[in-house]
Amino acid sequence: MTAPSSASAPAATSTATRSLISDQELARPRYRAVYFTVLTVTVVLFTAAFLFPLYWMASSALETPREFAAQTPTLLPKSVHLTAYKDAWSQMDIAHFFLNTVWYAAGGWLIQISVDVCAAYALSKLRPAFGKAIFAGMLASLMLPAAALLVPAYLTVSDLPLVHLNLLNTPWALWLPGAANAFNIYVLRRFFDQIPGELLDAAAIDGASRLQTLLRVVLPLSRPVLAVISIFAVVGMWKDFLWPLLVLQDPDKQTLSVALHRLSTSTTQVPPTEMIAGLSIAAVPMIVLFLFFQRHILGGLSAGALKG
Amino acid sequence: MATSLAPHRPGSPAAPPRGGRTGTADARRARLRRRIADNALAYAFMAAGILCFAVFSWYPLVRGVILSFQQDNLINDPQWVGLTNYRHLFADPLFWTAWKNTAEFTGLALVLGYAVPFVIAVLLNELRHFKGFFRIAVYLPVMLPPIVSVMLWQFFYDPGDGLFNTALRGAHLPTSQWIQSPHTAMISLVLVSTWANMGGATLMYLAALQSIPGELFEAAELDGAGIWARLRYVTLPQMRFIMLVLLLLQIIATMQVFIEPFQLTGFTDPSTITVMTLIYRYAFAVNNDFGLAASMSVLLFVVLGVFAALYLRLTREQD
Numbered sequence: 001m002t003a004p005s006s007a008s009a010p011a012a013t014s015t016a017t018r019s020l021i022s023d024q025e026l027a028r029p030r031y032r033a034v035y036f037t038v039l040t041v042t043v044v045l046f047t048a049a050f051l052f053p054l055y056w057m058a059s060s061a062l063e064t065p066r067e068f069a070a071q072t073p074t075l076l077p078k079s080v081h082l083t084a085y086k087d088a089w090s091q092m093d094i095a096h097f098f099l100n101t102v103w104y105a106a107g108g109w110l111i112q113i114s115v116d117v118c119a120a121y122a123l124s125k126l127r128p129a130f131g132k133a134i135f136a137g138m139l140a141s142l143m144l145p146a147a148a149l150l151v152p153a154y155l156t157v158s159d160l161p162l163v164h165l166n167l168l169n170t171p172w173a174l175w176l177p178g179a180a181n182a183f184n185i186y187v188l189r190r191f192f193d194q195i196p197g198e199l200l201d202a203a204a205i206d207g208a209s210r211l212q213t214l215l216r217v218v219l220p221l222s223r224p225v226l227a228v229i230s231i232f233a234v235v236g237m238w239k240d241f242l243w244p245l246l247v248l249q250d251p252d253k254q255t256l257s258v259a260l261h262r263l264s265t266s267t268t269q270v271p272p273t274e275m276i277a278g279l280s281i282a283a284v285p286m287i288v289l290f291l292f293f294q295r296h297i298l299g300g301l302s303a304g305a306l307k308g
Numbered sequence: 309m310a311t312s313l314a315p316h317r318p319g320s321p322a323a324p325p326r327g328g329r330t331g332t333a334d335a336r337r338a339r340l341r342r343r344i345a346d347n348a349l350a351y352a353f354m355a356a357g358i359l360c361f362a363v364f365s366w367y368p369l370v371r372g373v374i375l376s377f378q379q380d381n382l383i384n385d386p387q388w389v390g391l392t393n394y395r396h397l398f399a400d401p402l403f404w405t406a407w408k409n410t411a412e413f414t415g416l417a418l419v420l421g422y423a424v425p426f427v428i429a430v431l432l433n434e435l436r437h438f439k440g441f442f443r444i445a446v447y448l449p450v451m452l453p454p455i456v457s458v459m460l461w462q463f464f465y466d467p468g469d470g471l472f473n474t475a476l477r478g479a480h481l482p483t484s485q486w487i488q489s490p491h492t493a494m495i496s497l498v499l500v501s502t503w504a505n506m507g508g509a510t511l512m513y514l515a516a517l518q519s520i521p522g523e524l525f526e527a528a529e530l531d532g533a534g535i536w537a538r539l540r541y542v543t544l545p546q547m548r549f550i551m552l553v554l555l556l557l558q559i560i561a562t563m564q565v566f567i568e569p570f571q572l573t574g575f576t577d578p579s580t581i582t583v584m585t586l587i588y589r590y591a592f593a594v595n596n597d598f599g600l601a602a603s604m605s606v607l608l609f610v611v612l613g614v615f616a617a618l619y620l621r622l623t624r625e626q627d
Binding site for chain 1: 346347349350351353354356357358360361363364365366367368369371372375380382430431432433434435436437438441442443444445446447448449451452453454455456459460462463464469471503511517518520522525526529535538539542543560564566567571583584587591592598601602605606608609612613616619620
């Protein structure tokens with residue numbers, strides 16, 4: 001009974017995976033009733049709190065402005081009108097801001113990955129002099145609240161030191177600061193550290209240069225960690241608001257988030273159904289990404305929590 | 309090892325007759341040359357990264373501190389003004405209001421946003437059905453762009469026919485002015501913020517709960533501990549570390565609150581102006597006074613630095 005080898009004990013639930021309440025306890029009739037009541041209540045509450053607002057957003061944009069403004073709200077649109085979505089897409093120019101954001105996210109992803117992979121590879125496998133100090137300096141930036149750097153970073157981007165370039169209203173204002181991502185370098189370096197040195201030596205003996213070793217040996221082995229970092233990079237750039245608000249003040253260059261804010265405060269009244277359609281369009285890529293990569297996203301999250 | 313194999317430079321003098329020693333000297337030189345070449349290569353790989361960090365992270369930190377002692381409006385050259393910026397800050401009634409509001413937001417967000425995810429995680433960990441559904445549902449709002457969540461709630465908060473007041477009226481309950489009344493504006497901001505962000509903390513708690521060894525609950529149960537006793541004497545002590553970590557991270561994050569007040573109540577309303585919206589107002593909205601904004605940022609940095617230091621000490625101890 002007390003033997004720890006739960007694997008050999010047939011039918012008994014494994015003690016390694018049990019939680020606060022054991023399966024045997026839950027099997028008792030009184031607990032069973034309580035369990036299914038709690039389960040039902042939780043499902044209903046979760047649906048109301050987290051899914052219903054999204055349903056409301058998607059369906060309100062399908063109503064006519066008159067139905068939307070009616071005193072008695074309708075849960076199901078009386079008839080489906082795609083006009084709000086169409087008008088938002090073309091008249092409100094959501095299409096333009098959507099493409100802007102895609103372009104910023106794609107370019108930012110590429111730059112972030114190339115810069116951070118190279119730096120992490122050098123720190124992990126080439127072990128240069130002062131590598132530890134540089135790594136510490138990069139990690140220290142994780143502790144800097146973004147808020148505290150906002151004003152000086154804005155001034156820096158508006159007039160780069162030494163070269164005096166103005167990056168405002170260009171994609172570089174998002175891409176270059178985005179490449180200074182200590183989290184990426186930390187995660188990549190830790191992953192690269194686990195790749196055995198013999199593997200790289202073997203590649204070197206076969207005549208591969210350091211760059212070839214990185215591209216042909218290290219990167220293919222790092223696919224899982226690259227996937228997690230890529231998803232977080234794209235999600236981060238799609239969601240970002242305050243920094244793009246500052247550095248992309250030209251309405252033509254704005255991201256979807258910044259443009260939605262500007263349209264909501266502009267003097268020309270946008271019909272609410274169109275505005276809500278715009279919100280839905282901004283949300284869809286993130287929801288799709290989440291449903292496709294939920295395992296990566298939720299897994300990366302809990303891994304980060306446990307290892308600090 | 310490779311002493312005799314070390315290549316002679318073409319122009320190097322012929323080996324003197326003292327044999328062994330030149331071999332090692334050559335080898336040493338060759339090793340040094342290789343180390344320089346290796347370092348050069350490593351720095352070539354890191355160059356872009358170092359440059360990005362230097363220009364967009366390390367330099368702005370220094371510049372921010374310098375800027376806080378200068379007057380800078382982007383038109384004239386910056387001028388040294390000593391402590392004038394700080395003196396102006398302390399004389400501005402909005403400065404004190406912003407700190408008070410930020411503290412209020414952080415406090416309310418802790419009451420709601422700190423306790424709720426923990427309770428939900430403990431509950432979800434006991435539910436044997438629909439595990440995937442619960443995890444996806446609670447994390448969905450975190451995936452939304454923040455401006456989408458905030459603007460969506462702006463529609464819900466409409467005092468006329470917004471979703472909340474319609475529901476309250478339907479249930480014959482008193483309605484609220486939500487963000488439009490100074491009494492309820494702050495709690496309304498906290499509600500959106502909690503809804504939009506609680507998924508992350510919930511899933512982190514859930515992961516930590518699942519790493520508690522089942523034997524501990526088993527042993528407690530054999531000793532006659534009921535469910536509450538197990539929660540009190542097994543779950544809580546096991547979760548102490550992650551709860552402290554998330555407490556500090558949440559304080560650091562909520563003190564930088566920006567988008568909720570910025571979109572819902574603007575950066576002029578004294579009942580909800582926060583430290584970040586005041587920095588925005590100083591630098592970008594009203595005055596273009598970058599020195600004043602920088603000195604406010606330095607103060608925020610110092611306050612957050614205290615919590616960041618606590619966080620570092622805590623996670624170091626754990627390692």
